[in-house]
Amino acid sequence: MKEIKADNYSIWVGDESLSKLDVSCYSKVAILVDKNTKRDCLSLLPKINNSIVIEVPSGEQKKNISSCNIIWEELSLNNFDRDSVLINLGGGVIGDIGGFCATSYKRGIDFIQIPTTLLGMVDASIGGKLGFNFNDLKNQIGLFSNPKSVIINPIFLKTLSQNQLHSGFAEVIKHALIKNKKHWELLSNSSFKNLDWKHIIEISIQIKNTIVKSDPLEKNNRKKLNFGHTYGHAIESYYLEKKTPILHGEAVLMGIILECELSLLSQNEKNDIKNYILSNFQLPDMPSKNKLMKFLLNDKKNKEAKINFTLLNGIGNCTIDNLFTKDEL
């Protein structure tokens, strides 16, 4: 088992990591799940006497204030006091809303993240961003707050669908491309089916954690994590508007291909990245740049009416705040 030190908490990674789930100091314990993690993941947790289970509906559509109400209501009805703790057992949705509800309940109780999706393990559970969607706007209400600990165990991936695994893998690829050339070489020379998940997850978390620690509130360096996401978000919004939503990771993989085109890479490097992605993952059709323009022009990262990209300047290196006009794209 590996301990990765974050700001003021530890991230435990490995087959034995659940042994680090120590809740003996708390007055009460609640475990937050959705339908799928209740079915597939709850029984893998060590038994916690007198804990309660709170279930909210699964999926991005339910990452809203109604799910928060369910959580606050259950905590209140069960007389949870400020010495209690909430364990978030699920993907990024459960982690984001569970963390938000814990931080705001009675001005803050502790929470522990136990991510059960690849995306949750390598991305959502690290870095303290919490929140929920409001009026169809993603993560419109939210805050920064760190968990007491994060416990990562690849065993949960066994029941995760292939689609969800691919979706989380987009962030693994992104982390390698922006910060660790050796890791990219390892990924691109391995077959997806034979990956050593424990190792892959550990390296990916280390990359995200190092970047977040250098800039927790996303004033500069943390923007590096936006690589692939300017085009990625535009593609995600395009499909959402067409009422045929695609997974976030699928959009990010397509965004990585498009943003590599804008990056300072050799033609060979661009081709290698594109071929690796297209040969390992089946992706939706790539919309034309024209169709994406209205979404790009609305991106909240834009500056001086220009579209803002994080771009590679070599594999394993990137620069932030690269501004392009509509005509330059």
Ligand SMILES: NC(=O)c1ccc[n+]([C@@H]2O[C@H](COP(=O)([O-])OP(=O)(O)OC[C@H]3O[C@@H](n4cnc5c(N)ncnc54)[C@H](O)[C@@H]3O)[C@@H](O)[C@H]2O)c1
């Ligand atoms: N806080 C952050 O920094 C951050 C970063 C990236 C993404 N996010 C957020 O994460 C969310 C996406 O997270 P996600 O992709 O994990 O989606 P998700 O939480 O909706 O999980 C995807 C699906 O997998 C199911 N599931 C989860 N674990 C399972 C398991 N082990 N076995 C079987 N089924 C399982 C869930 O019930 C759900 O249906 C988005 O809301 C996004 O905004 C947050």
